[in-house]
Amino acid sequence: MKAPKIDPEIVAIPERELGFSVFERSQTIKKIRNELNKTKKPIPIHILGTGNPISILIYTLCGADMYDALDWSDSFVNPKTGQLFHFSHKDLIDCQCKACRMKEIPYNYQAMAHNLIFYVEFLSKIRESIINEKVDFILNEYLREKHVSKTKRIIGLK
Secondary structure, three states: OOOOOOOOOOEEEEHHHOOOOHHHHHHHHHHHHHHHHOOOOOOOEEEEOOOOHHHHHHHHHHOOOEEEOOHHHHEEEOOOOOOEEEHHHHHHOOOOOHHHHOOOOOHHHHHHHHHHHHHHHHHHHHHHHHHOOOHHHHHHHHOOHHHHHHHHHHHOOO
């Protein structure tokens, strides 16, 4: 029996099904992107359950397009590193974004607003780095040198 041909409009995959490590998952995403590109049809890849900024950065460079998760509402992002901290650790990060300066709003709203501001700016940085072909800059901003090299090998850059 021959498998039926499918013609998807989008491919959605749970992050946990892509592998164990961020690099194993990245390689899987890159392989999926390469196969989808052969169709000559723009098919977006949606990674389910991904909200970690570092994962979003790497997966996007490997060909993923969309993400969803609750990290923005239950963690606190360090805007300098993209690392997630426990929600209660907001006060340990010296942030001066608009949300963090608004002392009159409740702590939890302030933290979520901070995260949303971060994600808007972060995703914009990723888009600009791809459009301007300056991926090295954003990788070097958020990853250690050895991880930049490994990520670049996976995505096919020198």
